[in-house]
Amino acid sequence: ETGVTQTPRHLVMGMTNKKSxxxxxxxxxxxxxxxxxxxxxxLELMFVYSLEExxxxxxVPSRFSPECPNSSHLFLHLHTLQPEDSALYLCASSQEGYAxxxxxxxPGTRLTVT
Amino acid sequence: xxxxxxxxxxxxxxxxxxxxxxCTYSDSASNYFPWYKQELGKGPQLxxxxxxxxxEKKDQRIAVTLNKTAKHFSLHITETQPEDSAVYFCAAxxxxxxxxxxxxxxxxxxxx
Numbered sequence: 001e002t003g004v005t006q007t008p009r010h011l012v013m014g015m016t017n018k019k020s021x022x023x024x025x026x027x028x029x030x031x032x033x034x035x036x037x038x039x040x041x042x043l044e045l046m047f048v049y050s051l052e053e054x055x056x057x058x059x060v061p062s063r064f065s066p067e068c069p070n071s072s073h074l075f076l077h078l079h080t081l082q083p084e085d086s087a088l089y090l091c092a093s094s095q096e097g098y099a100x101x102x103x104x105x106x107p108g109t110r111l112t113v114t
Numbered sequence: 115x116x117x118x119x120x121x122x123x124x125x126x127x128x129x130x131x132x133x134x135x136x137c138t139y140s141d142s143a144s145n146y147f148p149w150y151k152q153e154l155g156k157g158p159q160l161x162x163x164x165x166x167x168x169x170e171k172k173d174q175r176i177a178v179t180l181n182k183t184a185k186h187f188s189l190h191i192t193e194t195q196p197e198d199s200a201v202y203f204c205a206a207x208x209x210x211x212x213x214x215x216x217x218x219x220x221x222x223x224x225x226x
Contacts, residue, residue, distance in 0.1 A: 042216040
């Protein structure tokens with residue numbers, strides 16, 4: 001266990017559905033991240049929150065909407081997704097928001113868009 | 115834009131042999147280079163990292179080398195074991211930045 005949990009672990013949704021991914025970290029970290037992991041591609045950074053403030057938004061389509069109510073919780077709200085959005089979505093946390101620190105990853109949510 | 119190239123994409127070795135994975139980065143301001151291991155059904159987990167003021171770092175069977183001039187860094191695993199089988203990712207970032215750039219990953223198979 002890395003101290004970062006994600007729910008659900010698997011999600012199948014239609015293109016017109018609305019769903020949310022949840023991440024929780026129990027490490028006392030100040031920064032949280034969302035990554036998209038597709039087969040044979042590098043991890044793609046989507047969003048970074050440092051002290052509950054969004055500090056990085058990596059040109060992500062508006063159908064993905066993050067929310068960070070406090071430093072322990074992070075959500076990714078999904079709506080009107082496309083089949084190409086099917087991927088493993090990883091949440092991570094780190095001690096500080098700057099990238100030069102170890103990141104602790106959750107196990108991911110496997111998302112399938114039908 | 116910034117990127118990290120990682121080779122090979124797949125590596126198969128016999129148990130007890132060594133494995134080497136190589137990465138090249140493009141942002142000369144990068145100064146932190148972590149390596150992550152991802153096992154099936156799990157998220158990536160840090161196994162070793164190196165900062166730009168050091169040329170080499172070792173932790174038991176794992177070592178990382180960094181050549182800042184050439185913008186190359188490598189992971190070396192000696193005496194490989196079946197439990198080393200996983201996907202390995204290199205990455206690069208810079209102090210003060212928020213973004214870590216990952217390589218595409220190397221799938222390592224260690225045959226018993």
